[in-house]
Amino acid sequence: MSNILHITASIRGDESISNALGNRLVEGLAAKTGASVTRRDLSANDLPYVSAERFAANLAPAADRTPEQAELAAIADTLIAELQAADTIIIAGPIYNFGVPATVKAWADLVARAGTTFKYTETGPVGLLEGKKAYLAIASGGTPVGSDIDFMSRWLIFFLGFLGISDVEVVAADGIMGADGRDKIVRAHEKVAELVG
Template identity: 80%
Template sequence: MSNILYVTASIRPEAESVSRGLGQRLVEGLAARTGASITTRDLATNDLPYVSAERFAANLAPAAERSAEQAELATIADRLIEELQAADTIVIASPIYNFGPPASLKAWADLVARAGTTFRYTANGPEGLLTGKKAYIAIASGGTPVGSDIDFMSRWLTFFLGFLGISDVEIVAADGIMGADGEAKIAAAQETALKLAA
């Protein structure tokens, strides 16, 4: 059976979050169409650690060679990487905060990027090891136009997923929603999400 990894990063609860609403439509539509199981990783409630020098060293150490302290430090990254590896489809729902990704989403990325596991270095440069997966990014933004020169979230996240080998990425966005036509933009993005999942 296929598996969807659903990653959310908004600090707002589902009833108030536009990005969560878009992500939920994608996940529910994809699951209904494919019968996939769903693994949810809510970054706003999991309090992911930031990478320290000790955690970085633990993450790079081969599992069989880790000390007890390193094994403990690497546990969360191991779990996050296993979730990514097990997923056929990844749905990431995130707002844009101050022109970029939420800190929790960057922390997640720092933990799942592991040389030799999710990517590797070759004579021709880095090569992603999580190939054959499909990703959707559901984005909400109050004022930053998605895809514009001041949007440092969607470009970074698309590049990062490609760095891991996930190059088939589609974006659905409700941006500029603090304007007078915000409700219409949200409704249009919701319709797009439903079509993408169908």
């Protein structure tokens, strides 16, 4: 059975435009495919930032970890398992100050594990999570998605590709603080409807 990993990052809860787009994607794809859904809300701000000790614990083979290292690595193990189990990943979030919310960066730092989600080769790093589809549901008040000042979508596409996830679709309600903001939100929802059939 297929599985959708739904990651949200907006602090605005039910008022969030990115959450609304992501929810519609999840609901539509789950109804279409019968997939189960795993939810990870990053807005809870409960992910730790990587410290030297946590970094060492994450790289240590599970069988070789001390009890303290096992405790430090537990959250990364959980996040990585969620990614590995998913066929489809939906990341819904706003652009904050031209980039990803800090919680998304914290998540990325925890799931990027050499030997597990990517590996080093003589020709450079190779992602180990191939064969997955990702969707980015992005909302932005003033930053045009795909522009030179959008450091969120480009970074996420690059990061997912680094992990081996190269099939990435972007749905954006961007520039919504303008006079035509409501129309842009409607168009983003129309694109979601097209994507889920």
